[in-house]
Amino acid sequence: xxxxxxxxxxxxxxxxxxxxxxxxxxxxxxxxxxxxxxxxxxxxxxxxxxxxxxxxxxxxxxxxxxxxxxxxxxxxxxxxxxxxxxxxxxxxxxxxxxxxxxxxxxxxxxxxxxxxxxxxxxxxxxxxxxxxxxxxxxxxxxxxxxxxxxxxxxxxxxxxxxxxxxxxxxxxxxxxxxxxxxxxxxxxxxxxxxxxxxxxxxxxxxxxxxx
Amino acid sequence: xxxxxxxxxxxxxxxxxxxxxxxxxxxxxxxxxxxxxxxxxxxxxxxxxxxxxxxxxxxxxxxxxxxxxxxxxxxxxxxxxxxxxxxxxxxxxxxxxxxxxxxxxxxxxxxxxxxxxxxxxxxxxxxxxxxxxxxxxxxxxxxxxxxxxxxxxxxxxxxxxxxxxxxxxxxxxxxxxxxxxxxxxxxxxxxxxxxxxxxxxxxxxxxxxxxxxxxxxxxxxxxxxxxxxxxxxxxxxxxxxxxxxxxxxxxxxxxxxxxxxxxxxxxxxxxxxxxxxxxxxxxxxxxxxxxxxxxxxxxxxxxxxxxxx
Numbered sequence: 001x002x003x004x005x006x007x008x009x010x011x012x013x014x015x016x017x018x019x020x021x022x023x024x025x026x027x028x029x030x031x032x033x034x035x036x037x038x039x040x041x042x043x044x045x046x047x048x049x050x051x052x053x054x055x056x057x058x059x060x061x062x063x064x065x066x067x068x069x070x071x072x073x074x075x076x077x078x079x080x081x082x083x084x085x086x087x088x089x090x091x092x093x094x095x096x097x098x099x100x101x102x103x104x105x106x107x108x109x110x111x112x113x114x115x116x117x118x119x120x121x122x123x124x125x126x127x128x129x130x131x132x133x134x135x136x137x138x139x140x141x142x143x144x145x146x147x148x149x150x151x152x153x154x155x156x157x158x159x160x161x162x163x164x165x166x167x168x169x170x171x172x173x174x175x176x177x178x179x180x181x182x183x184x185x186x187x188x189x190x191x192x193x194x195x196x197x198x199x200x201x202x203x204x205x206x207x208x209x210x211x
Numbered sequence: 212x213x214x215x216x217x218x219x220x221x222x223x224x225x226x227x228x229x230x231x232x233x234x235x236x237x238x239x240x241x242x243x244x245x246x247x248x249x250x251x252x253x254x255x256x257x258x259x260x261x262x263x264x265x266x267x268x269x270x271x272x273x274x275x276x277x278x279x280x281x282x283x284x285x286x287x288x289x290x291x292x293x294x295x296x297x298x299x300x301x302x303x304x305x306x307x308x309x310x311x312x313x314x315x316x317x318x319x320x321x322x323x324x325x326x327x328x329x330x331x332x333x334x335x336x337x338x339x340x341x342x343x344x345x346x347x348x349x350x351x352x353x354x355x356x357x358x359x360x361x362x363x364x365x366x367x368x369x370x371x372x373x374x375x376x377x378x379x380x381x382x383x384x385x386x387x388x389x390x391x392x393x394x395x396x397x398x399x400x401x402x403x404x405x406x407x408x409x410x411x412x413x414x415x416x417x418x419x420x421x422x423x424x425x426x427x428x429x430x431x432x433x434x435x436x437x438x439x440x441x442x443x444x445x446x447x448x449x450x451x452x453x454x455x456x457x458x459x460x461x462x463x464x465x466x467x468x469x470x471x472x473x474x475x476x477x478x479x480x481x482x483x484x485x486x487x488x489x490x491x492x493x494x495x496x497x498x499x500x501x502x503x504x505x506x507x508x509x510x511x512x513x514x515x516x517x518x519x520x
Contacts, residue, residue: 168444
């Protein structure tokens with residue numbers, strides 16, 4: 001999605017060098033995707049092997065000076081999630097951003113994710129509702145494709161901030177497919193406004209001087 | 212610097228736990244003790260239990276959120292419309308068990324007489340309960356579902372899985388190895404980011420010799436309820452599932468368009484095949500279900516021919 005497919009991970013004297021997305025080296029990335037010989041190769045690993053890799057991603061990658069480390073996780077409350085929390089605990093993570101879609105079926109699952117956060121002592125920074133309605137490009141009618149209201153309800157249930165809703169936006173999807181910088185290229189799109197607002201709320205809530 | 216042991220010799224190989232690539236692997240001791248080499252007796256027990264189950268179908272996806280559980284539930288509903296067919300739906304998404312909600316079984320236990328459902332969701336006392344289990348415990352649960360549930364005479368057992376290619380998938384394939392799985396249906400959405408993961412899923416099936424019934428492209432186009440014009444919310448930037456299936460020589464079972472009624476019905480726990488019989492999504496589903504039935508019947512006759520010859 002970030003236009004880094006096919007890049008390779010190299011070792012340096014401080015460990016694995018992450019892949020930089022831009023010339024300014026302001027965004028770096030690490031993924032098991034970089035370690036596969038072929039992009040269609042299936043990673044058929046059981047828990048322990050995945051846990052070992054996650055630990056290495058935290059401790060053996062030469063991240064350098066970072067303002068934010070964002071960790072994208074698979075759905076669920078299993079090995080990967082436990083391994084990530086354990087690996088990051090010594091570094092006092094700011095917390096978790098929990099993403100849901102509007103429908104009750106999604107909320108039903110994500111409630112359990114919030115319990116996971118509580119049980120592992122991970123602070124929930126807030127809930128984001130994704131795929132929140134679609135505005136028809138032909139007639140501007142807005143349809144709740146995946147029902148409505150789930151994100152706010154979830155935040156209310158859990159007593160955490162509701163950070164915002166991101167609408168379905170084919171421009172965003174296409175941008176990710178083609179590895180473009182959506183933020184740079186489509187500042188006028190509805191998803192951009194929503195994403196910017198959520199990012200700003202996170203920045204506002206982040207303490208300036210970290211311990 | 213330690214590399215991740217991706218040259219694992221395999222838990223049942225002679226080199227298990229002893230190979231150079233085993234150093235540092237958390238399972239090294241277990242493998243070296245030879246525990247991985249003896250086949251699990253549960254496999255034979257499950258084979259016996261599965262003798263009364265005619266057809267077994269796995270529903271897989273590479274990515275989450277593509278509509279796999281929705282599909283599994285409606286495959287079950289569609290097949291169960293024939294009162295003479297006995298259907299069982301097994302939900303092995305241990306951490307995210309959505310099937311009870313989609314089937315309308317949260318609280319009220321009413322279900323069609325010929326449709327049985329099993330899910331870890333039924334074992335949780337609160338909707339907030341999280342199943343925070345590592346792989347081995349999830350595998351144990353799956354083993355119990357297959358071995359200890361009294362499935363009875365079943366025409367179709369549909370197994371809904373979590374996304375990916377991990378513990379749950381390996382376990383269900385392993386435990387059903389002797390019982391013969393008819394095949395897998397793989398769900399995707401049209402965009403390349405989803406297809407990329409489906410290709411991995413297809414490779415997984417080929418690796419574990421799991422026949423592929425076909426691919427379903429979900430969320431394939433959206434008809435605006437006001438102006439009736441079509442939009443591609445998830446654009447098929449690389450040709451969608453159709454081109455991928457052609458390249459990989461895998462059947463495309465069909466394309467299901469986005470219909471807001473689907474989401475609403477899943478939230479209410481009702482079959483949208485009944486509630487929206489004229490929706491293009493319903494028509495697509497019915498065609499796909501028929502193709503799956505045809506695949507299973509063909510398989511059955513082939514097997515019967517093999518046995519009698």
